[in-house]
Amino acid sequence: MPVPVPQQRSVPAAETSHGDLTLLVIEDDPAGTTITVPELSAAAGTRVRIRTARNLTEAARLLTDDVDCILLDLALPVTGSDGGPGTAPAAGATGPGPGPVSERADELAALTHVLRIAPLHAVLALTAEDDTELAAEAVRVGAQDYLFRGELDARVLSRAIRYAVERKRADIAQHQLTESRLRAQENARLERGLLPTPLLDGSDLSFAARYRPGRSRALLGGDFYDVVRTPDGTVHAMIGDVCGHGPDEAALGVELRIAWRALTLAGLCGDELLSTLQQVLEHERQSEEIFATLCTVDIAPDGRRAGLCLAGHPAPLLARHGRPARLLPYEDGGPALGLLPRARWPRRQVELGGAWSLMMYTDGLIEGRVGTGGSERLGQDGMVAMVNGRLEQGLAGEELLEAAVAEVRELNGGELTDDVAVLLLGRDPERIRRWGGSAPRSHPASSVAGRPLGVQRPPL
DSSP states (O other), X not given: OOOOOOSOOOOOGGGOOOOOEEEEEEOOOTTOOSOOHHHHHHHXXXXXXXXEESSHHHHHHHOOTTOOEEEEEXXXXXXXXXXXXXXXXXXXXXXXXXXXXXXXXXXXXXXXXXXXXXXXXEEEEEEOTTOHHHHHHHHHHTOSXXXXXXXXXXXHHHHHHHHHHHHHHHHHHHHXXXXXXXXXXXXXXXXXXXXXXXXXXXXXXXEEEEEEOSSTTOSOOSEEEEEEEOTTSOEEEEEEEESSOSHHHHHHHHHHHHHHHHHHHTTOOHHHHHHHHHHHHHHHOXXXXXXXXXXXXXXXXXXXXXXXXXXXXXXXXXEETTSOOEEOOOTTOBOOBTTOTTXXXXXXXXXXXXXXXXXXEOGGGTSSEXXXXXXXXXXXXXXXXXXXXXXXXXXXXHHHHHHHHHHHHXXXXXXXXXXXXXXXXXXXXXXXXXXXXXXXXXXXXXXXXXXXXTOOOOOO
């Protein structure tokens, strides 16, 4: 069926543009199309290279990446060799596919086939001017626009080609954006499920935590922590840091946290637990250069003593009632997990006293910049001084952590690039007596809106 070029219609000059385009015309005129390149170039100011195909099989051979747009005659017959509406998509096809199935599927069989084999190309549907319903249905199924044979001229065709190409690009960009948002939502749901929910039922200790991944828009980083209470009344706390900041490090941190919880509930602690965790790390890490630092504390049921193990990790900060905060001893610590194959991690006994707060943290909190020009690190001494200043103001629990993290960010001059995890455990006998010998049910570790206890999430 020929594609005529009737009397030309004027188009505003603003609607024309320069640039080479390639048009694939699919129609069954054995003599070829009557649209010529000189007519399009002279009338529209745009050079349009035209390829013609007399059937869908020939069109598939001519459909290369340099084709910008397809002009399809909807009256083109579909033969058995071309494939019908049930034809599978082309191998490797990506991007948005054909639209919904039409009630006039037989009349749109050629269009449906073209949309399947050319999911990334703009498509113009050509039909008779007295069949507006079929033209509109073609757009609903997936064409970018339609043209009537009786109104077709070089300027209208050139404008329609450019419009269809830009609309297809916008459709693909929107499709990719939607897919990206869905993936982000799925990742966020997955990461939320992997964040820890401390198990402190029956304990009279207060608990608070803050967690900030260094990766942009992430919920998980290489830092990890957990707190559980075993049936004998001992409260076990852990905080660690996998070297690196990517998703692989975050996944490894989750594996180590889950392994620590399982081993702790199974009765392991100290050197035996850390040796087993090192085996997990060695089997799960992506390369032999990956290591993890770790700090574990097991607090006796009476809350007055604790066992401390350090694996290349900064020592916790202990604040006793009426005394300045100080770092716990760290001379007896062992190496980070994954550095030495047969390392040992001694467990040191620490006296906590009656009323106390114990802050465990990762190095992201102490490696922020301070001073003029940000030439120095905050360091452990700077952190101790900062925390003591907040304690003198009467801050405790979540307020203390919130103020400490905010001050570190302020001293750094903006967001911290490293992951930051901080948790605070505390014991207050006066508070326990006020509640009849046990902590209130809604202590600082209470859950809010289904979130893990005390976890602050970054904005999505």
